[in-house]
Amino acid sequence: MSENEEKKVEKRKKIKITPIKHGTVIDHIRKGQAMKVLKILGLIERDIDFIVSIAMNVDSSEGKKDIVKVEDMELKNEELDKISLVSPEATVNIIRDYEVVDKHRVKLPDVVKGILRCRNQNCISNQDEPVKPEFEVVGKQPVTLKCNYCEREMKGEEISENVI
Ligand SMILES: [Zn+2]
Incomplete structure (x- = not known):
């Protein structure tokens, strides 16, 4: 394996999910809250044409968690912060060309x-x-x-x- 490939594998381990090329990965969602997250983001009722995938009960160092991946869409922080109501520990990863270009925890709105x-x-x-x-x-x-x-x-x- 080339050094570059090794780095990519290392990154994949860090985000602990199948990588996506572009989009938003919401990680560390509280176990069982993935559907609520989709609802809060308006991804259930809305007519969408991008890929959304959910992983539930994924092992993590802090126990089980859920993950939501939204491909080819960089969701806005204003939208994402609402997730903190049901999952204050959730983190947002913005992915471009398989790289995590931004990673931060959701912020509780006032x-x-x-x-x-x-x-x-x-x-x-x-x-x-x-x-x-x-x-x-x-x-x-x-x-x-x-x-x-x-x-x-x-x-x-x-x-x-x-x-x-
Ligand atoms: Zn009231």
């Missing part, structure tokens, strides 16, 4: 709009009013959100269960 519904059934954001659900991030460990309308807090499972 405000969350539209992607979750409030767990309070009586909340005005759950009525027919033209009011979009909106939450303030009030805690990071664990991630805790407070509804801007009824002030009800949500954390952990409550958050992932209420992804719209």
Whole structure:
């Protein structure tokens, strides 16, 4: 094996998945959250024409994890950061020509709009009013959100269960 090839193998080991040529790899997703991640990114309902692949229950040094690969699409950080609500440890790898050109952890936003519904059934954001659900991030460990309308807090499972 040439030195160059060895380097590539080394890189593959680092990202621990089949490499893609171009695109976005979301790694270290919490076990069982891959589908929520697709939902949050709008990749389920949207009519897409690029390849999306999911790996679930992949072994990693910190236990099991899920991985999502989106080929030929560099997703925007603004979109990707929403993943932190269900997987704060997730990392984003931007791949160009098989190389990881950018790698960073998702960042918890200050405000969350539209992607979750409030767990309070009586909340005005759950009525027919033209009011979009909106939450303030009030805690990071664990991630805790407070509804801007009824002030009800949500954390952990409550958050992932209420992804719209
Ligand atoms: Zn509410």
